[in-house]
Amino acid sequence: MSTTKKILVGEDSSVIINLTKSVLAFENYEMKAARNGKQVLELLEKENFDLILMDISMPIMDGASCTQAIRKLDDPKKSKLPIIAISGNVNNYTMDEFRKFGFDDFIQKPLDFDKVLATVKKHLS
Incomplete structure (x- = not known):
């Protein structure tokens, strides 16, 4: 029996958080x-996760800065977690730029939840 996978979602929209929670x-x-x-x-300091879905545009600390900070963590497991960018401004960045920030993949808003699940499964398998 496989253990339940834990996903951390960095997102400032309650609507997207609730929809994502339902889908996951x-x-x-x-x-x-x-x-x-x-x-x-x-949260990452206190708990272990299998994957992070990260909005690019958030208050206090944006997703790109947060991802770069995660990549510099001392814990090798946490620093190498798959991180998937979520952005409504996907056209402002190339996949190379997302990779430079430290993201493994990206999903464009508005979210297509079939794509969310497929992308999550791809990185957790």
């Missing part, structure tokens, strides 16, 4: 949400 629960993923990059780092 359908696949038996456990989800925690943080409303900004600083909260993402605080």
Whole structure:
């Protein structure tokens, strides 16, 4: 029996958090949400996760800065977590730029939840 995968979602929109939670629960993923990059780092310090979905545009600390901070963590497991960017401004960045920030993949808003699940499964398998 496989253990439940834990996903951390960095997102400042309650609507997207709730929709994402519903979709991930359908696949038996456990989800925690943080409303900004600083909260993402605080949760990551206390708990282990299998993957992070990270909004690019958040208050206090944006997703790119947070991802760069995660990549510099001393814990090798946490610093190498798959991190998927979520952005409505995907056209402002190339995949190379996303990779330079430290992201493994990206999903464009408005979110297509079939794509969210497919991308999450791809990085967790």
